[in-house]
Amino acid sequence: MKHIISLLLENEAGALSRVAGLFSARGYNIESLTVAATEDATLSRMTIVTTGSDDVIEQITKQLNKLVDVVKVVDLSEGEHIERELMLVKVRAAGKDREEMKRMADIFRGRIIDVTDKTYTIELTGTGQKLDAFIEALEEGAVLETVRTGASGIGRGERILRV
Amino acid sequence: MELTGAEITMRCLADEGVEYLFGYPGGAVLHIYDELFKQDRVKHILVRHEQAAVHAADGYARTCQKPGVCLVTSGPGVTNAVTGIATAYMDSIPVVIVSGQVPTHAIGQDAFQEVDTVGITRPCVKHNFLVKDVKDLAATMKKAFYIATSGRPGPVLVDIPKDVTTARCEYVYPDKVELRSYSPVVKGHSGQIKKALGLLLEAKRPMIYTGGGIVLGEASAELTQLVRALGYPCTNTLMGLGGYPATDPQFMGMLGMHGTYEANMAMQHCDVLLAVGARFDDRVIGNPKHFFQEDRKIIHVDVDPSSISKRVKVDVPIVGDVKEVLSEMSRQYAAGGTKPDAAALKAWWTQIELWRARDCLKYDRASPIIKPQMVVQKLYEITKGEAFVTSDVGQHQMWAAQFYKFDKPRRWVNSGGLGTMGFGLPAAMGVYLAHPDSQVVCVTGEASIQMCIQELSTCKQYRMPIKIVNLNNRYMGMVRQWQEFFHGNRYAESYMDALPDFVKLAESYGHVGMRIEKPEDIEPALKEAFARKDQLVFMDFITDQTENVFPMVPGGKGLSEMILV
Numbered sequence: 061m062k063h064i065i066s067l068l069l070e071n072e073a074g075a076l077s078r079v080a081g082l083f084s085a086r087g088y089n090i091e092s093l094t095v096a097a098t099e100d101a102t103l104s105r106m107t108i109v110t111t112g113s114d115d116v117i118e119q120i121t122k123q124l125n126k127l128v129d130v131v132k133v134v135d136l137s138e139g140e141h142i143e144r145e146l147m148l149v150k151v152r153a154a155g156k157d158r159e160e161m162k163r164m165a166d167i168f169r170g171r172i173i174d175v176t177d178k179t180y181t182i183e184l185t186g187t188g189q190k191l192d193a194f195i196e197a198l199e200e201g202a203v204l205e206t207v208r209t210g211a212s213g214i215g216r217g218e219r220i221l222r223v
Numbered sequence: 224m225e226l227t228g229a230e231i232t233m234r235c236l237a238d239e240g241v242e243y244l245f246g247y248p249g250g251a252v253l254h255i256y257d258e259l260f261k262q263d264r265v266k267h268i269l270v271r272h273e274q275a276a277v278h279a280a281d282g283y284a285r286t287c288q289k290p291g292v293c294l295v296t297s298g299p300g301v302t303n304a305v306t307g308i309a310t311a312y313m314d315s316i317p318v319v320i321v322s323g324q325v326p327t328h329a330i331g332q333d334a335f336q337e338v339d340t341v342g343i344t345r346p347c348v349k350h351n352f353l354v355k356d357v358k359d360l361a362a363t364m365k366k367a368f369y370i371a372t373s374g375r376p377g378p379v380l381v382d383i384p385k386d387v388t389t390a391r392c393e394y395v396y397p398d399k400v401e402l403r404s405y406s407p408v409v410k411g412h413s414g415q416i417k418k419a420l421g422l423l424l425e426a427k428r429p430m431i432y433t434g435g436g437i438v439l440g441e442a443s444a445e446l447t448q449l450v451r452a453l454g455y456p457c458t459n460t461l462m463g464l465g466g467y468p469a470t471d472p473q474f475m476g477m478l479g480m481h482g483t484y485e486a487n488m489a490m491q492h493c494d495v496l497l498a499v500g501a502r503f504d505d506r507v508i509g510n511p512k513h514f515f516q517e518d519r520k521i522i523h524v525d526v527d528p529s530s531i532s533k534r535v536k537v538d539v540p541i542v543g544d545v546k547e548v549l550s551e552m553s554r555q556y557a558a559g560g561t562k563p564d565a566a567a568l569k570a571w572w573t574q575i576e577l578w579r580a581r582d583c584l585k586y587d588r589a590s591p592i593i594k595p596q597m598v599v600q601k602l603y604e605i606t607k608g609e610a611f612v613t614s615d616v617g618q619h620q621m622w623a624a625q626f627y628k629f630d631k632p633r634r635w636v637n638s639g640g641l642g643t644m645g646f647g648l649p650a651a652m653g654v655y656l657a658h659p660d661s662q663v664v665c666v667t668g669e670a671s672i673q674m675c676i677q678e679l680s681t682c683k684q685y686r687m688p689i690k691i692v693n694l695n696n697r698y699m700g701m702v703r704q705w706q707e708f709f710h711g712n713r714y715a716e717s718y719m720d721a722l723p724d725f726v727k728l729a730e731s732y733g734h735v736g737m738r739i740e741k742p743e744d745i746e747p748a749l750k751e752a753f754a755r756k757d758q759l760v761f762m763d764f765i766t767d768q769t770e771n772v773f774p775m776v777p778g779g780k781g782l783s784e785m786i787l788v
Contacts, residue, residue, distance in 0.1 A: 070404055085346050122529035128350040131404040
């Protein structure tokens, strides 16, 4: 099953490689991993999307907690949470396709952020599933390039991850 | 007054109470060695290879309650040390490694003797640091010692670039450090302990299985008290030997791949299992699927939460210091009125005695060729079970574990997790320095000993009267055994031709060498060796080439599927 794991870690050189190294050394999956500093400059916040059985996910959270640089770990999937991912997609938009592409972007609440005679670059935010659905909905061959940030997650309501 | 980074490094070690520093100099650590030269609080032991520096520090740490410390240079100094670091990591041994690094401005430039030390060692240390500012040096050293020795111990490396060793700042060694991201759990949950005790007391066929955590956690007395009070059988892992007295009737011997028949059978057929400071690894329970063909409840106590429910699903997990948990368990047992089911326990012991009667460790005592088991048995008798025994890896290691009965913890020193050949001799050097008035023996084989044979030179320099028991069968015995059992007797590269004359070799290093070829000479040779109190004696026992280690649980098989002699 898919899990979204959020962690706070010391914003220090090498902290990312400790986490990435743990996943590769123990053979855990990483579907996506995002990291950036938080409002507290000494801390980074990381979101990892991973898959595995309950036993594997339990080990992943335990092993992450064991890393000395990791301050806190929470499996967001255990409760209500919000997940967002940003995608930039460059599509073919020439001739009769141009109108259709604009309409598709609107339906998915995407924004066109760059335009040429032959292409649009669309910015789209949502869950990973929504981004997948957008790509699926486009005609084959329409997509020239995509780049995705990987998911960021946060707990709903009063559920807060901080030191 | 401002001190240089090199001075600070040495001051930190001294202030931390470091007695011995095992190391080897080189370009990046020359300033630190210069400061070492000017002081006399920390004694330096010059090894002949950095791998041995870490093994020696490791052996020192395993036999006293202090961390071992080493100092190596950048590049090859570090890469040579990696085997030692990984060995300590797999067995959770507190070792602090200080390594030199090229100057900060040269990092990443492929400078002479540069490697990404923090990157290379990351997967085999508990934690590591690169100190880029001399102002962080003292606090980092303090953190390194704190992390290495607390919780589940392990090696910690501090990498110090050469320019940091010459930069200056005020020196203050912190009394203690706090890390918001690191706080090992100490006290086990008392509700869980109560639940565990309830299960244990309901057991019809109980079993207690303990590992290296008992030794590292200084919980041997608490374990012994609880096991005796309950009257239950107890087995130790390879790493846990000495955690429970081996001569006690409730002791079942070691379990696992080369464990005793009775220990493995009891482990397989128990209905309640208490596991303490152990991790159910593949050499211990064999095939997990087979292990779970029998229904049993499992209680698992460990200081490291990630050890629990890693390989087997556990019914009652208890995270905490094993010493605390076991004494709380004994306290609750004494306070509560419930006793174990006497009738069921009696029937269980009757079954165990039947398994014991199988005498799974028997061997041909009348053999005209030296049986390796006989050598270890005589060694045990002559040292009265009081020696510190280190070993390398292979058949000799298993025979030492099976036939030397350890009644006390921290007497048995071996590379259980990583299985590092070459560990025994340098580890014995560290053990000797920790216990200079005790008998220190390295039980080894002719293949393993050659992996760190150069340390005979270190032993000469510091007059270390270690006794080396070389069980020489002219084969990599364990490899040969597997080839015999599983590869149709095709002994691919497991025979070593052109062995050195170990007697002459020992003599060339200034030690005493002996060759023993007949069973009747075993005892006199050992007696003579131990009578030479101030000399290292290398005893080369020419043993039966065909002897195998039994019982054996073949890889992928279940615990009760042992090959017996």
